Amino acid sequence: MGDKKEKTYPPADVVERLQRTLPAxxxxxxxxxxxxxxxxxKSTLMVINTVGHLAEAAxxxxxxxxxxxxxxxxLMNHAAKGITDKDFELAAKIEEVVGWQPGKDGGALTGPPDDPRFAYIKYDR
Structure with missing residues (x-):
């Protein structure tokens, strides 16, 4: 917690970076x-708790x-009064964890069965 203000990005740079690295x-x-x-x-609460864990850890x-x-x-860095690298990095981690789809990476974890009783997140892709 220093006195040094973090670099904030102008809107055009934020939009470009989001389109390139975090399109959702x-x-x-x-x-x-x-x-x-x-x-x-239930799924909503699980997403909130996941985001909360990542945010607290960060x-x-x-x-x-x-x-x-x-x-x-x-996300917006309140102290810096703008979008900083912290926002982009936490958004990327949230996207990675919340958007993880077991079974798509060829591992032993398959994810929930194709049954509405076990539905979780409506994945974008």
Missing amino acids: WRLEDGWIRRTYKTQGW FHHPDITASYAWVEVR
């Missing part, structure tokens, strides 16, 4: 944002809004 994220009202669609309340905390079947994560 968008810049809106000074925040980078991502909405995750879930299959219901000591960089997003704003979160949620409803029954979605979670919106918003």
Whole structure:
């Protein structure tokens, strides 16, 4: 926690970087944002807890809004009053963990069966 202000990025640079590295994220009202669609309340809570764990481990905390079947994560560095590398790095980690789809990487973990009783996240891809 030093006195040195972190570098913030101008909106055009933020948009370009998001398009290049985090295409499901968008810049809106000074925040980078991502909405995750879930299959219901249990999945919504699991996403919130996952994001909370990652944020606490990183000591960089997003704003979160949620409803029954979605979670919106918003990142902006409050101290720097803009988007910094911390925001991009935490967004990438959230995307990696929440968007992980076992079975697509050829490992032993297969993910939930194709049965609505076990539905979890509505994956974008």
